[in-house]
Amino acid sequence: MPVEIPPPAPPPPIPPPAPLPDTHKGHQAYLPPGANNWLPLTVEACALLRVDEAEPESLVRSSRAALTDMFSSALQVPNLGFFAGSGTSLGEAGGPSMWKLWQDAMCQPGTNTLTHRAEEVADAVRYAERDNPNIEHFLSQCDAYLAFNDDAAVSSFVSEVKALILTLCSRFIALPTSDISAYRDLLQKLARRRVRDPRLKVFTTNYDTCFETAASELGMVAIDGFSYTRKRRFDGRHFSYDIVRREADSHEFAEGIFQLLKLHGSVSWSRDGSEIYEDSAPTATNACLIYPAKGKYQQAFLQPHLELLSRFLEFLRQPNSCLVVAGFGFNDDHLSEPIYSALQSNPSLKLILCDYQCIHHVHNRGLFGSSSYWGKFHDLAKRGFDVHFLNGSFSDLTSQIPHLRTASPAEQLANAVKRIGR
Structure with a gap:
């Protein structure tokens, strides 16, 4: 009769960081040990130093x-x-953040819910992260999947995501709010x-x-x-x-x-064979840039x-x-x-x-x-x-x-x- 092996115990949760020391008076007491060259540039930044309410302005002045x-x-x-x-x-x-790139490329407009097509691709490449998704990790998973699978649906979706990234990173500077x-x-x-x-x-x-x-x-x-x-x-x-x-x-x-x-690379560079040229409107396929992915090291x-x-x-x-x-x-x-x-x-x-x-x-x-x-x-x-x-x-x-x-x-x-x- 086979012996049933119990599943391994889940890893212990990561504890939150310990509070910064604040048991002494004076600016040095609010800093991580040994970092006597912290320079907060704003009063808001002083909040991370646990500075008393009466001290932020003087600390910013001395820092500057x-x-x-x-x-x-x-x-x-x-x-x-x-x-x-x-x-x-x-x-x-x-400029777009990594989170905005994820939302615009993967989610239904105005929501954090994946589109039906994005859900299908995520399932195909086995990208299961939903609480803290990352467009870089997703594209890395797609690249790894396509290296061993000839999947036209996934390949087409990845090309569209890269085209969107190219657009978002090139057009924001022309907006009046930029x-x-x-x-x-x-x-x-x-x-x-x-x-x-x-x-x-x-x-x-x-x-x-x-x-x-x-x-x-x-x-x-x-x-x-x-x-x-x-x-x-x-x-x-x-x-x-x-x-x-x-x-x-x-x-x-x-x-x-x-x-x-x-x-x-740049949104204004394009690749033509082995040559790189300046291009005001490159396409996603010939644009000379390293898209967000774990393969950045190799590229x-x-x-x-x-x-x-x-x-x-x-x-x-x-x-x-x-x-x-x-x-x-x-x-x-x-x-x-x-x-x-x-x-x-x-x-x-x-x-x-x-x-x-x-x-x-x-x-x-x-x-x-x-x-x-x-x-x-x-x-x-x-x-x-x-x-x-x-x-x-x-x-x-x-x-x-x-x-x-x-x-x-x-x-x-x-x-x-x-x-x-x-």
Whole structure:
């Protein structure tokens, strides 16, 4: 007679994060242990620090003073980079969130209920998550299913979802409600750095054209790897080119030039065989971008993404570098791990992390949707690595970035004396 084996016991529930320490008085008591460089940019952000009602304003003022000092030195390094994640396109810019992509692609209008067709495809690929669905996980499941099944219905649905993603990520910037002033502020301020230094490098995982539009409105030039011919074609060699102003027998580098590296592609790129061209209206099938899916890691090693990724890795290894990260959740391991590794091997690398839920992510340390890399960076900060955490939105950050310009020797001495006095 066979012995009946009982089913395994369910795993214990994940406990909620422990409350932040608040048993002592003073600002440090409200911070996670060892993180003495938390900089809340707004009064609302102070709520995550458990600050008493009488203290938020003073804490924000002191944080902004410390932020000014930090930026005055950090942003003057020769190699300056800005990394923009999907969070920079949310809010005022009006870009779609992952949840909106799921609702528009999978659900009946105005509801969270899947359409009949979406339900059939989800059942076919065995995607059963309904409480916390994710469009990236769903497309990953579809890709895995199609790798072993020739299913025309699933393939057609996936193509339609990708076309919708392309549309949502390209059209929002033309809406009257879209506000990209934070992008303009960022470029306008950082463009005034010394022209003899390497150009500002802007890395982004976003498909949209917010940076290109902001640069156009400011009359700035983005070196994005494409040729300057009528039909612009991608070639990594163009990142080595620059713009020089020539007058008579003299020449000097033009101001307001920056490099733009779109690591996951763009809604304005199309693929024609092995060539990549700028295209104002690519289709879902020929668009050159990495759609949300777990296969992003593998696709990042195809051209032109490999060229862009290699230049990102090269930047992280440069001495005297500063990388400012905003709106990035560190959920892409092929980008998060190089930053974490470079911080340990490059002693002169400065890392500034800005997110409105920054303290929440660090405190959860990989739980409740937060990446474990937040906790890893926090551990490095406690060990003395040059890591700073800013609790605020993208627009909060850009409003606090000073205008970069070459300071005179007298100004440099005065700023140094002020820092020593504080």
